[in-house]
Amino acid sequence: MQQLIRPSRSELRIDVDQSGDSIEAELDLLYGRLKTPGNAMNHCTRLSALRPGLLFHHREADGEHYVYVEDVARRRLAGYTVFNRLIEVDRRTDRYVRSPHSKYATVYQGRGIASAIYDWALGRGFCLVSGARQSEGAHALWRSLARRHPLRWIALRGKRMHDLGSDVAPASAAELDTRMLLLGRGFSVAGLRSRGLLHSCHERADRAGDMSCRSY
Template sequence: MTTFALPFPPTLAYPQPPPLRRLRGALAACAAGIRRAPRMELRIDVQHPQEAIEAELDALHRRLHGADDALQRCTVLPFPFPDLLFRHREADGEHYVYVEDAARGRLAGYTVFNRLIEVDRLTDRHMRSPHSRYASAYQGRGIATAVYEWGLDTGFCLLSGARQSTGAHALWQALGRRHPLGYVAIRDKRLHYLGTEVASPLREDLNTRLILRGKGWSLERMHALGLLHADAAAANQALRRRA
């Protein structure tokens, strides 16, 4: 399949708050989730102007519908959104999911499952770092969540970026209520498992990331295959005891 490179670096997704009529239920569900799960936070300091996102999506849609119509060469994925088309392609081990609103002639958004230059070859075979952008009219509908679920069901484990937006952080927390979520530290191109809670100094370290385990991946299997290493866990426990 012909490679079709993006003209810009992908960034994290920005789901918006739900409509007011659903706000009370969403807040209640969020509070319940906080009571059930340990606190999972990273550096939340990313902001992108929505106008810039909309402009990028318009430009990308025109390019994808150019003379060779790259979107038509993509595989259409079955997703429970009847008004949208989810088109998938793979290039050099990276997976691109473009979400198109064909009736309105626009790109609703996209998610790219990037390979990781920070890890070794063995880890790179099974890990991807998802980055997304969605137009404001399509945020809050669970579209990005469904695409990330597709990646996890495909068998990939997902690794967060060094920084997150508020929306991306909320998305990872929501996924963490349905999929195993933990912390890892990247050291010497290897992932060192830290557990489901980390001490504040480690949480602020740019090498500390969130990891979502995909379908079929247990901690035991990942340790056995050399995808996770445990030698950083003791340091994390010592820091937590001192905190």
């Protein structure tokens, strides 16, 4: 059984600060679009209830997936999560990986909403790659997900994912191309390698004379 990794707080670049006022204004605008006939958001598909008391609306555009969370009783959006394509990977890898980003109003944070949506995406078979930087809330979310989903450290270089192993040294984790990879349903490290999606980091390091791929 593959060991699940719980990354420590010191291992990532946590320097994203999201203003509560700006998020509220954005959510008000999106809620208006969700309720406007003819708007693309008005044609979202409704997902099964991932959390009680909330509606989850899903749409796909250009290969990116958007999940909007509506609080019907309060007539507002609680927030949303978008699963972005990564410009850092090649076309083959792009079929299987997405980078999630979430924004939720303060009152809805810490209620497991984003976690439920990430679980939904992983259950659909997407592998999730963390962003170059994270907010403290996003980092806590990834720590929680790593308790129940296989996690791997990778380096995004040359449009490919290079395996860093199950743990990395703090100096390597601080590099902007170092990310966390959560494996979606049906995927394993061996499976990713056999499909040509996960490459040997040591092989690239030998060619480039770069020793930062060494895992600890």
